[in-house]
Amino acid sequence: MTLIYLICAFVIAGLLLINRNTVLNYIMVILFGIIQTGFTIYAGFHYKNTVLEYFSFDSLGLLLLVALSIVTIPALIHSYLYIKRHNETPQSRAIYFSAIVILLTSISAAYLANHIAVIWIFTEMTTLSASMLIYHHRNKLALEGTWKYVFICAISITFVFIGILFLSLSLQHAGSTDLSFSNLMAHKDQLNTFWLKLAFLFIFTGFTAKLGLVPMYTAGIDAKDKAPAPAGALLASVLMNLGFVGIFRFYAVIAHTSIFHWANLIIFFAAFISIFVATVYMTKVMNIKRMLAYSGIEHMGIVMLGIAAGGIGYYAAILHIILHTFVKSGIFFQYNQLYRTFQSKSIQHVGNYFKYNPTGAIVLLIGFISATAMPPSGLFVSEFLIFKSLFDGNYIVLLVLVLLLLTIVIWAFGKNILKILFLPVPDIDESKIPKISPWESLTQYVLMFTAIWLGLNPPAIFVQLIQDAVKILPN
């Protein structure tokens, strides 16, 4: 079934690329949506199985796959609306949908991969397909953003490969060559720590390009800004989770070796600097999409703090990353309507959104409450648990600093969002503002309320899956 899924998805992507007929295009996109959902259900029924040697349906992979499939449907719907409204040529539409299908398929495959080199291959494929999405508008700025994204990701992915080579050197000391995670776990006591340290440094640095942490976060910001909003939603949510998967699976092995504390120090450092950088940029940023992207950097910093702090932090980190997937993609979907209303990305030219589109404004308001982790949002729960884990781990100074930075983030984010929602802009031609159907915000409401529901009243199976995913880490 996995092979069928991969082949079908790539065949669909190929057909989408050569097809120029509108109806056929949408039939194939719907078909992909069905296949993606079907595969997710199949994965759910074959929990803990290994297929095709390189893919296992484990808890973390399954959780993120389900999150991805939930985001896929609104992403396809909003892409459809986006393409229809922009009167795209059949060629640019073909490239757009083909790239989105390849992107989603390779992310799904990378979530489930149990061999570090297989994750590598699919991560590289996401770079290539994402580049086509970022370049969608074919103008100077898009070109610049794409070039930076492709180049930085290409270097990062090479770093990951170097890390994999060092890892295999480390593994040779244990008398083994198989780089699957289960085999690494089996030889965890015999790994050579010197090479393992180098491997961790390189693999961590490489995956930060996808995850969005210091040092490689820069390319992702430009990418989310220049890609069309429905594609940007995918880049800002499920693609960041891919970086998390890459780091988390390797970290789970590291956690059982003697360099565990050293690795935690590195993660603490990168996470804290990321939050700091995000805060600094959030206070001065004027481009709404970039502001949302920086908010993503801040959230990933918080997630990695939870991972490094340990204890309840592991559980909270995975909960946080899943809730963030729903919230951030929801805001990005809504952003597109905001842009249509005001025809500008700059906060200076946008205001009084409540007057023009109350339904959409409420989405932004809920999104703001969620993204800044205020109660009653689900992210409040996960962030609170992460802070608790920092407190339990006696990282008081770090906790105070992070809380201070987050206060500034809330101030900056709030200042901008409240301006967008309530403050009127002086010279605006109200006759040019289009009427937007409230139904277009429906999927955003679903995503937002899913995040709230999962945070406040998580179903037992969801909790069980997360606990199962973090069971491989020491307590």
Next chain:
Amino acid sequence: MTNVLLIIFIISLLYVAIANRIITYVRVLALQGCLLFGVTFLQLREIQTWNLVLILLETIVFKAVAVPVFLGYLIKRNKITRETEPYLPHFISLIIITMIVVITVLLANSIQDTHLDKIFFIVSLSTLFTGLYFIATRKKIITHVMGYLMIENGVFVLSLAVGNEMPNLVNLGIMLDVFASVLILGIFLNKIGDVFKDVDVDKLTNLKDY
């Protein structure tokens, strides 16, 4: 014999440091591809057809022929001027790259490991850092791509140093990915040439937060 090839490889790095024309970079990359084939061929313990085809494809066809031809096409199509336009003088580049080589030699000698082939390790690390150095100090975008290719060469040598056989399927995937990324970089370089009329990194500074 392997050592001779690897030492020529290091010399090629020093040669690139003082090279004044872009076409020299392309030639050196082609030469490095041939050297890599020689090194890999000598490393083979037993010759299997499938393995040999894969190596031939990866080194000779891809690194020594396809990529240099593609780069030559890019240079011609975008009318890229012949000078490499470094930010630093060639003499300083030469010194820095020599320093890189010396430091990696010292580093490699401080590591006690029977699983590691030292000379491979030195060559790979110096190529890696040289590539990064080229990316940092050259003005033209195409030299950035060449720096990336040099890093890829360094990684290739490192994979020989490690001597771990990945499954063939994984190897093939890695090769295709690298090839695709070079192709994509080339395509976008063409676009940049069309849109900006001048292929310098200085032009790519328009994305801002406000």
